[in-house]
Amino acid sequence: MIRPQPLALDDHRLQQLLAEDVPYGDLTTEALAIDARPGQIRLFARDPMVVCGIEEAARMFTLCGARATLHAASGQQAAPETLLLEASAEAGILHRAWKSAQTLVEWCSGVASRAAExxxxxxxxxxxxxxxxxxxxxxxxxxxxxxxxxxxxxxxxxxxxxxxxxxxxxxxxxxxxxxxxxxxxxxxxxxxxxxxxxxxxxxxxxxxxxxxxxxxxxxxxxxxxxxxxxxxxxxxxxxxxxxxxxxxxxxxxxxxxxxxxxxxxxxxxxxxxxxxxxxxxxxx
Missing domain, CATH: 3.20.20.70 (Aldolase class I)
Incomplete structure (x- = not known):
């Protein structure tokens, strides 16, 4: 059973992270005219880790308009290939949240994993x-x-x-x-x-x-x-x-x-x- 942990960042702070990466829209996705096409994104652990920040990542996708599902929670030990999160939405939405959410989980999980060691x-x-x-x-x-x-x-x-x-x-x-x-x-x-x-x-x-x-x-x-x-x-x-x-x-x-x-x-x-x-x- 997944027990999501409380968010460390509120919506305003998460929106600031998103705006930092996409201040004026996603030029590539829009220029290719693929932003309205449906898609799915899935995040997996590539390294063994103590997961952290996954709840914030899911919320970032949600704030962009995606449907996000958690498969792990902060504090969980995750082996390589463990599914952490998946989200479905139009391609433009997925690309907007992608890097900010991924980077947040990677950084937080690095700190948590080293502290756990x-x-x-x-x-x-x-x-x-x-x-x-x-x-x-x-x-x-x-x-x-x-x-x-x-x-x-x-x-x-x-x-x-x-x-x-x-x-x-x-x-x-x-x-x-x-x-x-x-x-x-x-x-x-x-x-x-x-x-x-x-x-x-x-x-x-x-x-x-x-x-x-x-x-x-x-x-x-x-x-x-x-x-x-x-x-x-x-x-x-x-x-x-x-x-x-x-x-x-x-x-x-x-x-x-x-x-x-x-x-x-x-x-x-x-x-x-x-x-x-x-x-x-x-x-x-």
Whole structure:
């Protein structure tokens, strides 16, 4: 049974994507005088993938006037030759939505597939390890990146500066006093419902900020993560340890095994798209 996931983009945003590709009509289809001829388009997985963005693709065809049928949903594992979507309409309509819809699915599925690979590796290191995607997505794609993370069984580290408390060295530079306890207390007083996350660059900084809820270790090796986890435990800290910077599918298991329970990564945003094959057919 297909369970479509909620759309990450509303009709206005989807129409903008369509208008970007076809701003003044489809010159080729119209010049060939084939735009009114009936046809069908079918999208298949060419690569193995975690499907993502297929609901948006179907909606794009519908907005253009086609009849679209989903055969897969975001979050589904798809082997090569899996039928994802089919749509029927006049050729002009199908050509209008074709590339925008295909490219969206390919890009979203690339992000989701890479995130799922990292999540799978992390769980081999510890069954409770969670992968979280950073906000370093391609500008303008945040909503789709969130959907891809969820499709992969991962999470978003933060979707924006308004959402979470994350103290970087660049914040601490502007503090008048060098008192971690006072800074943490101020954050909790102003945002009592938020967890305090502090990024550190060595074991000494981790211990100085050990009262935070989450200690984020920036560009630590797995061995350094293990050392820091042990030091925090010895100091009585109950902070969750997150590893950030350079986390990927090749080392996620090692980071989780070392004691990082949250693995923060930008790698999925740079993943190559997963190939989606398109097949057209004439209608009757």
């Amino acid at each position: 990292i999540q799978e590796a992390a769980r081999r290191g510890h069954p409770e390890a969670l992968v979280a995607l950073t906000r370093k997505n391609v500008p303008g794609t945040r909503r789709l990146a969130v959907k891809a993370a969820r499709a992969a069984g991962a999470a978003m580290h933060r979707t924006g500066l308004s959402e979470t408390l994350l103290v970087f060295a660049e914040h601490r530079l502007f503090l008048d006093e060098d008192d971690p306890a006072a800074a943490i207390a101020r954050l909790r007083r102003h945002c009592p419902e938020k967890r305090v996350v502090v990024e550190v660059e060595d074991v000494a900084e981790a211990l100085a900020w050990a009262a935070a809820d989450v200690i984020q270790l920036e560009k630590f090796s797995p061995a350094a993560v293990a050392e820091t986890v042990a030091a925090l435990a010895a100091a009585g800290s109950t902070a969750l340890v997150a590893a950030a910077g350079g986390v990927n599918a090749a080392n996620a298991e090692d980071y989780a095994r070392a004691g990082a329970r949250l693995l923060v990564t930008s790698a999925p945003h740079l993943a190559p798209p997963r190939d989606v094959q398109v097949r057209f057919a004439r209608g009757v």
